[in-house]
Amino acid sequence: MGVTVLVLTGAGIAAVLILRRVRPDLYWMVVGGPAARIRVTWSYASVMDACGLSVPPSRARVALAKVMRREMPANRPPKLLRMKTTRTGLVARIRLQPGQDAFDVISAADRLRHSWRLHQVAVKEVRSGVLELSMTGYDVLSRVHMPARAERSALRVPVALRADGTVHYRDFRKVPHCLTVGATESGKSVYQRGLIRELAPQAVALVGIDCKKGVELAPLARRFSAMADTPEAAADLLEALVEEMGERFEVIRAAQRISADTPDAEITSDIWGLPEKIRPVPIVVMIDEVAELLLVSAAAQKKRRERIITALVRLGQLSRAAGIYLEVCGQRFGSELGEGVTMLRAQLTGRVCHRVNDEASAKMAFGDIAPEALASVLAIAPDQPGVAIAADTSGGWSRIRTPHTSLRAAVATCNQYAALTPDISALDAFRPVLPPLPTGTGPAPEPVPATA
Template sequence: MGPILLALVLAVLAWLLVVGDLVRRHRPAWHWYLTGYPAAAWRVVFTWRRVALLNDLAVSRLPARTLVGHLLVKGDPVRPVAPRISFPRATRLGLSVVVRLHAGQTPATYMQAADALVHAWKVHAVRVTSPERGLVLLTATATDPLLRPGLASAPAELLSALIGALETGGAWVMNLRLVPHWLIAGATRSGKSTLLARVITQLAPQPVAMVGIDCKGGMELGLFAARLSALATSRREAVAVLTALVVDMQDRMSACRTAGVRSIWELPDKLRPVPVVVLVDEIAELFLSDGTRQSKAEAEQCSTLLLRLAQLGAALGLHLVVAGQRVGSDLGPGVTALRAQLGGRICHRVNDPGTAEMTLGDLNKDAVAVAQAITAQERGVAVCTGPDGGWSRARSHLTPTDEAVATARKHSGMTPDLPAIERALVALDGDGK
């Protein structure tokens, strides 16, 4: 019976290993709940006190100074006490722990200890937040959820585009009704153009007008010309298009004022103008100048017109999605002013720290550090802001170019006419001749 029993045990172990590997690959959540979470919870409970001591999270109840006779003795307090924690609660992607702060502690101390917690608990990342006064929530992610993100889903809404998946497992949505203007930064082959294609694919079936500005000769946005109401392929054309949009914006203001409302969304359906989404690829091409008077004038015009659209367009159904490889104050003061109006931010891998700082620095310094850590192998991964003002890592769903082009052509019949822009471009061609 001995050899037979041994063979049976080995067969069961082999079967468990095979099944475990299949579960890990095809049902990672199940694998985490069955094997990963118990081990991680054990590490959290049994390493917490030591980690707290080594990272100055523990506090002694004894004073750091005392009186011995007539002498005042100072020193390090003894018998420090680690903060109390809740039992680790399992989540779909990791676990969470609630910590009750000692008097005088702040969440900043725990943010500094996040890397130590990652190594002690053997997890991918630890996020530190403070849900209420006196408490800190430590959210540990077992593995990088963006390595193989699932297809997220979200309800279809007007001016809303499902971009991809957040690191929390939720849907990454660009809702232009909630956040009307967006800035997208990313180096070559970082996923920026794929994200723009995804936005166009999501907006194509909706009753909205899309206007493209691609000063690289239309190489990127020209692929989707069938669904664009207008496309500017040079800065001269961009000035004409933006000028026409500003005039249209003023007409929308007049319509709202006449109707006694504060936005086009309060107008009756038959009077409401079509929403317009302006897609700008490579913003630097609009601001750079070769030193000539005409070039400087065009750059200043683009800066002023974009800023006016960003400041006044949200309530009037005019939205900006501005993308570029590099965004910096060296492009001119207009870029900094425009950035302040673009509430939505997306930062892919960038080539210089200044672009990451320009994109996310005025919102959260931690987000800048995370964006700079994105590697060249993580195409489509970005740091994005949410409507609540927070930030998260996310990955856009891969939308092949041929699929995006086919979608644009399929819905070309829904492309609204924008006569003012068409007249401006025709007049520009006439002047050129």
């Protein structure tokens, strides 16, 4: 009997250790989370006091203690309002005591992490006097497990997991244009591949520009409405997109019908305010290795480069209202690529920077919007493919990691939704010519509607 108990106990411990290694999120929900919640709740007051986050009692309480000849009241920590367990950690809300500041708690975040034996503690101000502590129980980026029920909507797709356990979304409606920078084998191509895989089921036109003879995007061509694999073809394609943008502006202008009796709700300045029956399909332009578009080796190629950079700058400045969005990828994207690059980079609101080979490349991505993120970019190790820093022009940034998406999985998804590929007359000349899919693949599911 005793041997049986020992065997069962050992098997249970082994199962828990394996679960912690293979599925840390499940281990946290079953074992780690409840234990951490008890630990934080039990030691909350003493840890806050040890970290210098408590204030002396009020004068009234001190005076009352003296009159009643009682023991002097202890220092008061921030009031713990509530705490909940998530799949990656704990989330607690606290109310600051009079005289305390949010900066005090932010400065002590690392000490709180050590005191409660957690992986990370992030502090966010919810409203005046109320803070939210997002505590991560383990390294969620070591093995990326995306939530099974991640939210998806038109032009808003999950692409990575953040260090605090939340999902990082690519929202084209809020951040229309994005620049992704990364060295070879940094995970940049996997990030782009995963983004295409998420966009494939949606009612959106994909346009690819891959000047590496299409080795990255050509396998996914069945889901692309247009594609170019040489700088010459890319120049023509970009100019066709500029013409398409102009035609969409004409549609918007014709639909405005601004007059005294037109309701405000029917006046729009972009495609998302148009009636669904006349709304053009949104276009996402995927550019792989942008340097190949702009580098020139002979004087005869300068005219082509000017055409390309002019079209890109015009798209970056104007195309959001027309529903055309840029997703630009490259190893470097600096002023050495020529005139107009800095102007284009200023239009790319979102920034994602994977591991880079030098500090200058990181400054190209974040030097103008989030310089405090440069140290985190340079700390990404070569054995961490997919790890990146994501930021935007608001100055906020976060550490993310993309789940691995194999090329075969991306190709299978693009083939599955090939029937959803929109036909855009202005881009017919650039439509990939491919053999038909084998019969028996079945009908494609319905696309996600592009609602306003």
